[in-house]
Amino acid sequence: MRSAVVVGAGVGGLAVAGALARSGWQVTLLDRAERVRPEPTAVVLWPNGVRALQALGLGAGLAAIATPLPDGGVRRPDGHWLVQPRPTPADRMPVVVHREDLHDALIAGLGDRVELRTGVTVRHVRVEPGERPGVNDGRHTIEADLVVAADGTDSVIRRQLAPESGVVSSGCAAWRAVIPWYRAPRLPADQPIAGEVLGAGYRFVAASLGERGSSGGSSRGGIYWVATAAGAPRPEPPETQLALLRRWYAGWPAPIAALLDATDPSDLVQQEVRELRPLPRAYGFGVGPGGVVLLGDAAHAMPPHLGQGACLAFEDAATLASLLREARLPDAVQTYDRVRRPRAATVVRQTRRMSAVLQTRGRLALRARDAALGTINSRLLSSAAASAAQWRPPA
Numbered sequence: 001m002r003s004a005v006v007v008g009a010g011v012g013g014l015a016v017a018g019a020l021a022r023s024g025w026q027v028t029l030l031d032r033a034e035r036v037r038p039e040p041t042a043v044v045l046w047p048n049g050v051r052a053l054q055a056l057g058l059g060a061g062l063a064a065i066a067t068p069l070p071d072g073g074v075r076r077p078d079g080h081w082l083v084q085p086r087p088t089p090a091d092r093m094p095v096v097v098h099r100e101d102l103h104d105a106l107i108a109g110l111g112d113r114v115e116l117r118t119g120v121t122v123r124h125v126r127v128e129p130g131e132r133p134g135v136n137d138g139r140h141t142i143e144a145d146l147v148v149a150a151d152g153t154d155s156v157i158r159r160q161l162a163p164e165s166g167v168v169s170s171g172c173a174a175w176r177a178v179i180p181w182y183r184a185p186r187l188p189a190d191q192p193i194a195g196e197v198l199g200a201g202y203r204f205v206a207a208s209l210g211e212r213g214s215s216g217g218s219s220r221g222g223i224y225w226v227a228t229a230a231g232a233p234r235p236e237p238p239e240t241q242l243a244l245l246r247r248w249y250a251g252w253p254a255p256i257a258a259l260l261d262a263t264d265p266s267d268l269v270q271q272e273v274r275e276l277r278p279l280p281r282a283y284g285f286g287v288g289p290g291g292v293v294l295l296g297d298a299a300h301a302m303p304p305h306l307g308q309g310a311c312l313a314f315e316d317a318a319t320l321a322s323l324l325r326e327a328r329l330p331d332a333v334q335t336y337d338r339v340r341r342p343r344a345a346t347v348v349r350q351t352r353r354m355s356a357v358l359q360t361r362g363r364l365a366l367r368a369r370d371a372a373l374g375t376i377n378s379r380l381l382s383s384a385a386a387s388a389a390q391w392r393p394p395a
């Protein structure tokens, strides 16, 4: 039986571990955390992410927890429309999912054939000519035919195999929260929740996860919002961070103030936004008769402006699982590299163009941006949406 060690039980590692186990691989999944659990936030999945999860055999589980996300348009802080909401064709409609629901679905997908070991911090990947690859936690080495590095932005495996790729700050911090359905503000029927507001270096996006138990909605329900602001994360306690957010976004269009008022400091998740620059030169490395691959943020951490990080991790997992069903290991690793690197590079390029638009500051630059945003943003978003809609898992 072929064996794999997957390092990292985030969304990418969970997805690929389950897929390999379902194809008959013996899988060991390692995570440094004592308990594997997701952040209490949500994630937007574009059609490519949804299609990848379907290819991984997780479509039914996803359908039960996903809420469609209609286009809410883009406004300026003074309420002026930069991009009007438009009806979204069904094949381009993203969905929003509570991360805890997604985690439950991915854990269910592991079945009982994946050996999950927590509290194991991998420190080193063994890549010796003629030998199978292995990972070492400072005490033991676990070797396998395939090592999947799904250990996130700070991946130790990528640092060892692709040291040319560094982690840098994207120049902004992000705050996210899910307001549970029972605490969510009751908004007037004509006031849509979904939508995006763009200011000078500031951005606010909201989406509804529906009410608990509503058909097709998250089993947890509520309202998800994410705010990004230029600069570093704040060192103050969550209560103060929330007060700062209320001040930064004061006077912005409804329902932003109502959402911030309904947010409890314990709902708040703050994060520095970071990315890989440059991308690793390779995503697959032949090692003896087997290989090592980079997957998810370990391969292509990027700012969340297009909401594509997790979607690409699912694409990686679906592609790898499909290639390993069809080809021998060293060939599958090479093909994975050939297919996934250009794909990730395209999405990263689109994300960087979006970052430049979002981070525009200064009065003149802002006026020029606002004048151009209607076309730039809708063109950029359409090309990103088109590339998301067009992706198909390998046959």
Ligand SMILES: Cc1cc2nc3c(=O)[nH]c(=O)nc-3n(C[C@H](O)[C@H](O)[C@H](O)COP(=O)(O)OP(=O)(O)OC[C@H]3O[C@@H](n4cnc5c(N)ncnc54)[C@H](O)[C@@H]3O)c2cc1C
Pocket (backbone or CB within 6 Å): 007, 008, 009, 010, 011, 012, 013, 030, 031, 032, 033, 042, 043, 044, 045, 049, 120, 121, 122, 123, 150, 151, 152, 153, 154, 155, 156, 174, 175, 176, 226, 271, 273, 295, 296, 297, 298, 304, 306, 307, 308, 309, 310, 311, 312, 313
């Ligand atoms: C603000 C924000 C909003 C976002 N919104 C979206 C969105 O709407 N849509 C979308 O598609 N994406 C979004 N993303 C991106 C998405 O969250 C990530 O791309 C995705 O979670 C990456 O998953 P991963 O499994 O590759 O890595 P991670 O989730 O980082 O998991 C890595 C795992 O590896 C473990 N690990 C790390 N090092 C070691 C080690 N040495 N040994 C053992 N275990 C280790 C960690 O404990 C962790 O469990 C967003 C990101 C941010 C910051």
